[in-house]
Amino acid sequence: METTLHSYFTAVLITTFLFFLFYVRRRRCHHLNLPPTIPGFLPIIGHLHLLRRQPNQPLHRTLAFLSSTYGPILLLRFGSRPVLTVSSTSAVEECLTTNDIIFANRPLLISTKYLAFNSSIIGTAPYGPHWRNLRRIATIELLSTSRINSLARIRANEIRSLVHSLFSTATDQWNRAEMKTILKKLSFNSMMRMVVGEKYSEERFCIMIEEALKLSVSSCVEDFVPWVSWLGLVGTKRRLMRLGKEMDERFQNMVDERRRRRAVEEKALIDVMLALQQEEPQRYSDEIIKGMLWVLIAAGTDTSSGTMEWALSLLLNHPKTLQNAREEIDFHVGHDRLITDSDLPHLHYLQNIIKETLRLYPAGPLLLPHQSSTDCTVEGYNIASGTMLLINVYAIQRDPKLWKEAESFKPERFDEGEGSEGFQFFPFGSGRRKCPGEVMANRMMGLTLGALVQCFEWERVGEEMVDLTEGEGLSLPKLVPLELKYKPREVMMNVLSQL
Template sequence: MAVDPYLLRELLSAVILFFITRYFIASLVRRSTRTLPPGPKGWPVVGALPLLGSMPHVTLAKLAQKYGPVMHLKMGTCDMVVASTPDAARAFLKTLDLNFSNRPPNAGATHLAYNSQDMVFADYGPRWKLLRKLSNLHMLGGKALEDWTQVRAVELGHMVRAMCESSRKGEPVVVPEMLTYAMANMIGQVILSRRVFVTKGSESNEFKDMVVELMTSAGIFNIGDFIPSIAWMDLQGIEGEMKKLHKRWDALLTKMMQEHAETAPQRKGKPDFLDVIMANTDNSEAEKLSLTNVKALLLNLFTAGTDTSSSVIEWALAEMMKNPSILNKAHEEMDKVIGRDRRLEESDIPKLAYLQAICKETFRKHPSTPLNLPRVSTQACEINGYYIPKDTRLSVNIWAIGRDPQVWENPLDFTPERFLSGKNAKIDPRGNDFELIPFGAGRRICAGTRMGIVLVEYILGTLVHSFEWMIPNGTELNMDDTFGLALQKAVPLSAMVRPRLTPTAYLS
């Protein structure tokens, strides 16, 4: 029986049309179920960018109260999600950690971090793993930190004696300048086998200014990052300033490396961190480090290693000066455990529960990084029933989590006692308890988490144990902050100090 060609063509067309229609409808159904998380509509073209203002961490916290713990914002041409509660942070940084292990492209990574050749902004892959491994083994890990215990003690000795001299002269101590000077020298001893600054003065103050400028500029929401087609216009002038700052940093790092190379014979058999890193530029393994990688890593260590810990210590001292009863209680604990005949030692810290509680309370209320460094989704995913597209930027509002009244009782109060008993007693800031994640969590948790905690506890403990702290006459204690990658005090803390130990305790 012959088949009518016309009928056959019609049947085939109908079948094809059926499957096309079915696929199209199914696609529409899938799209309709792909609901983005709630969030503000924003403006045409620029999206929610104008809504953020000068204090994005505060604005995003307020928006989260309206739109929920997982919030979507259209930022220019980019999608961004913000996690604002411990559960939301856990979902992104633990459950979906691998999918959010990369950084989105941004001007800071390009112009400051040698085009993402560093550890902070590098893609999650072999080079990042090598940089992280070397840093942990030789500087940031537990064994490495033990190896340079004496370096920290010596540099703190220099600092407390300088503070005694300021006290004798009746001069106030500018806390962030003092801390940056001491911490840069600690890091310099480990990386370069020498103090970076022999005397405190214009050179160390310029270094502090460069660190603050880098942290501030890298934290700004740059329009060009979210609307790449107009990035060349540099509407905010940010990229131009970044390029100038990069030249200053590159000149400083180049000088450090040249001077270090000239003294290589003196370190024969006793390699420092830079010697170890440089050895990995010549190895025969598949993954090698370039000189640019080395410079970029040094930039990470000198900036994040000084500024983040310094800001936490400064905030802790300011809170104790504002609440003298807390300072007195810390003194009482230290006098009982240590006495006044010697300086605090790192081995004393496990016995100082109240000091550790003060540090945790500062991490909670004044996290050094208010918004975690942005991550970006490798693939589309779902969270809490919401659809998260591929290439969506993730921001975890660590500042908001620390001030969430659903998590913390009276969150605006500075109350170290909250960590001494009850449900918060075992909370730890190392990235496993999402109520307190000042260093982030997951694969991209801050590489210097362990070092940061050691520096904050030891330096803050030494400063509290060694001195009485007072607000200079005729001044007021300003507790305002200013936004950046690190949460700086808007007005640097200036204080009068008075030694409280026996004179011989300051000689070591």
């Protein structure tokens, strides 16, 4: 009885205190020029309940709807966190240009604490000397054009393996294939060979990466309502802790094993980092190397495979565009060899297809969240320090005021200059926190999509158009995995039979 009364008294005290804070905050906010908000605010949870009004609706679509209704700049409350959502080019330019340093920070989240080595990896680390060192390693040592060129043979081998696998299981008639699994396997194997020098066929490792990617975007209630941890509502947190421990052990084993086997013929990105560690052990710790491995493998696998699945889906729904791409490849590459890295600069239409796919289905529809480090203003509105920033790339890249026939798939629009001004097209982000892997991703996607178009005929499995419903996830996956029909092209049989 005494315990029950004590718990009741504690709950009342906490609730009273929270309402008091809410009242004080509201009084203070009246003196500031704050961005517009939306109706439906509730104490403690803020606007969180409004984000699930439509079941299975991805967050970027919900925020796009709210922006179209209430304005392109909105200040929401996700529990205790103020969240600024922007979906106009002028606001994005002010955030990522004028206030670039202020918004160069990342929010500290439960998922990044346990799955990103205590938020120390390049994508989640706070802005400062540590992050600048990570950025330098990524851009100069690992993802420079010369380094990417040096890995061309690995990419070519993996593309040949993919094409050979499809060809060897094909008949003269149409054959069915589920492309989500095929493309994910290709991307995973390619990244593993480029990053650590070998494929990892162990099923648990693949499952671990998949689980980590899913949990990375799972909302942990404690991120927005911290005091729920007192109530023991920490199921997601426990999963994150368990998975984070396993990831740390596995990546450490990977580093230790590679360190013992340095005298290998094919140098991978991990060897570059281990060589740097020998020269400057304090600057290149095992923690930094493990974090880089995780980022390269996860981001390189998920974003590339997802975008290629979207691209194939769009091409199947637009057979004329598919034919145009094939004619371009036939003209520049021919039928006597497979497409290579060196062909890509000449295949402008193929590059436009990838751009248009990324416009409609950006791999990060809200980018990674930013956070303000000091008070600032955006479009004349006062933004407090510690405000999370969500940039709705998805909404901007489909804005009918910026794009002709914004919802249509038209790769040729980029030849006409669309998307070239300001912040109209930026699927890899912009500013200091722009994704450093853009060149690597475009190279892998162009080579893969080009080889598939060059070597095979593709059709939908039925008369119905391919379902383009979006799922939920870090890289905007298709809700329904792509299944299609294919058969080898007659003009490529000589090349295919020699793979």
